[in-house]
Amino acid sequence: MKRSEPSNVSIDDQPGHYIRRLHQISVGIFLQELSELGVTPVQYAALQTVANQPGIDQRTLARTIALDASTTGGVVDRLEQRGALERRTAPTDRRARQLWLTAAGEKLLAEAVPAMLQAQQQILAPLTERQRAEFMRLMRIVVDENNALSRAPSEAAK
Numbered sequence: 001m002k003r004s005e006p007s008n009v010s011i012d013d014q015p016g017h018y019i020r021r022l023h024q025i026s027v028g029i030f031l032q033e034l035s036e037l038g039v040t041p042v043q044y045a046a047l048q049t050v051a052n053q054p055g056i057d058q059r060t061l062a063r064t065i066a067l068d069a070s071t072t073g074g075v076v077d078r079l080e081q082r083g084a085l086e087r088r089t090a091p092t093d094r095r096a097r098q099l100w101l102t103a104a105g106e107k108l109l110a111e112a113v114p115a116m117l118q119a120q121q122q123i124l125a126p127l128t129e130r131q132r133a134e135f136m137r138l139m140r141i142v143v144d145e146n147n148a149l150s151r152a153p154s155e156a157a158k
Contacts, residue, residue, distance in 0.1 A: 026041075027041055029123055030119045037112050037115065042065070042071075046061060046075050051109055055088075057090060057096045057099070058097050059096075062152070085099055
């Protein structure tokens with residue numbers, strides 16, 4: 001394999017560069033849409049996952065949303081301090097902490113969903129409906145096939 005000279009490599013030809021830029025744009029749009037609620041994309045993922053799986057333990061939450069355990073702990077701490085989540089000791093394993101949305105967490109999530117959906121629409125706005133479907137299909141392939149290479153692989157990946 002022939003090596004390229006460093007001066008001949010353009011970052012504009014690198015998928016990683018565009019993935020990083022898309023992530024920046026995605027987070028920026030998300031935060032703009034949800035600024036009044038003060039919810040980050042990771043906090044939203046945690047809230048939605050707990051809503052979908054009441055009583056999920058913190059370790060499973062981390063694997064589901066593809067975060068390392070310490071980052072997830074910080075996210076849960078902040079949501080708990082905010083009164084949106086509560087931890088309960090699992091009845092079958094005193095070491096495991098189950099997560100539950102509080103009434104305030106349910107209200108916060110209900111307020112966040114429309115803004116989150118608007119953010120998703122805005123992210124994909126430059127694409128036609130057909131392009132959106134193809135973009136999502138291709139993105140899922142890249143993410144799912146590379147899941148094991150992540151620093152925090154998702155359990156949800158196929």
